[in-house]
Amino acid sequence: MSNVLLATDSTDLHQRVHEASGGTCIAVPSHPLPADPSRLLALVQHETLPDILVLDASRAPQEALDLAARFDRELPGTGLVLIGDPEALALGAMRAGVRDVVDVAAGVDELRAALGRVAQGLAVRRAQPVDPVTALPIAQAPGRVLSVLSPKGGAGKTTLATNLAVGLAESAPGAVVLVDLDVQFGDVATALGLSPEYTLESVVHGASLHDPIALKTHLTLHPSGLSVICAPETPAAGDTVTPEHVSALLATLTTQFRFVVVDTAAGLGPRTLAALDHTTDPLLVTTFDVAGARGLAKEMATLRELGMLTNARQVVLNFADPRSGLSEQDVEATIRSRVDFAIPFSRAVTASLNVGEPLLTRSPRDPVAKQLKKLLGYYAGVGSRRGIGRHRAAA
Numbered sequence: 001m002s003n004v005l006l007a008t009d010s011t012d013l014h015q016r017v018h019e020a021s022g023g024t025c026i027a028v029p030s031h032p033l034p035a036d037p038s039r040l041l042a043l044v045q046h047e048t049l050p051d052i053l054v055l056d057a058s059r060a061p062q063e064a065l066d067l068a069a070r071f072d073r074e075l076p077g078t079g080l081v082l083i084g085d086p087e088a089l090a091l092g093a094m095r096a097g098v099r100d101v102v103d104v105a106a107g108v109d110e111l112r113a114a115l116g117r118v119a120q121g122l123a124v125r126r127a128q129p130v131d132p133v134t135a136l137p138i139a140q141a142p143g144r145v146l147s148v149l150s151p152k153g154g155a156g157k158t159t160l161a162t163n164l165a166v167g168l169a170e171s172a173p174g175a176v177v178l179v180d181l182d183v184q185f186g187d188v189a190t191a192l193g194l195s196p197e198y199t200l201e202s203v204v205h206g207a208s209l210h211d212p213i214a215l216k217t218h219l220t221l222h223p224s225g226l227s228v229i230c231a232p233e234t235p236a237a238g239d240t241v242t243p244e245h246v247s248a249l250l251a252t253l254t255t256q257f258r259f260v261v262v263d264t265a266a267g268l269g270p271r272t273l274a275a276l277d278h279t280t281d282p283l284l285v286t287t288f289d290v291a292g293a294r295g296l297a298k299e300m301a302t303l304r305e306l307g308m309l310t311n312a313r314q315v316v317l318n319f320a321d322p323r324s325g326l327s328e329q330d331v332e333a334t335i336r337s338r339v340d341f342a343i344p345f346s347r348a349v350t351a352s353l354n355v356g357e358p359l360l361t362r363s364p365r366d367p368v369a370k371q372l373k374k375l376l377g378y379y380a381g382v383g384s385r386r387g388i389g390r391h392r393a394a395a
Ligand SMILES: Nc1ncnc2c1ncn2[C@@H]1O[C@H](COP(=O)(O)OP(=O)(O)O)[C@@H](O)[C@H]1O
Pocket: 150, 152, 153, 154, 155, 156, 157, 158, 159, 160, 318, 319, 343, 344, 345, 346, 347, 348, 349, 350, 351, 353, 368
């Protein structure tokens, strides 16, 4: 039988739903109704999340519809039922992803039938994961982990990570998550104009670390459809995030997202190494100068030794400038590997970072945006070639 959570102030309705659910119903007050799923769930000190949420909308219909819509977005595995006037609520309920609206005067049998329909719908949905883009059932494969790395700061990691994540999310809304692993000075939130309610440290210290459903209530949503886990507010909070946390988090995220994009701090610190262990697609970035190329050569040598340099690795040369006295071939000779993409300098990059809007959407015709689109095309192609699992091979 399904776990039912009921939000109501009516003891009479509570009794009827309790009976209809076969005694599995827990009730919380519906006045005032919390504005978001995590606050409602915090009212029940319960280990498991509800299969079905029944919201009494008879007193505050709009609040109930808003909360239902948030459950539908953030915890799509929950079946939703509204109690209220079916005629008045029908359209709003449909938009909010509510499966059933039941009259407040409904008897036990009618309530039991509604709960049964919702439970049946859930069973079908759970047995058949659905591709968020095509809406067709998919065979679940673990998501790809795309980690953006560079030996030094200021190379363009955050620029690449945010733009790639937003670009991927636009073609696959709901299927992409971006994690800011620059735990001390991460600026993904700034780059995307986000004010996160939860950040990395609260994600790794709570139930979310191993529980995908709890995790989804702790993600920050970007208008593009991208989910984001922003860096902690302070360097001290960042220090509490261990490599083991990183490993567990990425393991959980790959069961839920087709792409996990990871922005990292400069170099190969312990958290970045933990992320590399889950990485299918390392993206190495270097600045277009001798020091940058030498730094990348050392980083690549270390990765090669650790067996962490896969064939899927991409090398991006940022701030490429034909007048610098250095050529792409020079860089390739230094790093003993091919350069896959060269990105020129453009003032529009910093301007977009300053206003918190990705370059891809703010200045799509900018020369840097054009290169980013090529890179995106590459990853979109990789993402559609399902079944290319993680493989480690020397490059
Ligand atoms: N191709 C580029 N052209 C001009 N400015 C750039 C370019 N790439 C990055 N920048 C700027 O360089 C700075 C560092 O970039 P960022 O992505 O934050 O690097 P990292 O995350 O590696 O430290 C930012 O101010 C960014 O706007």
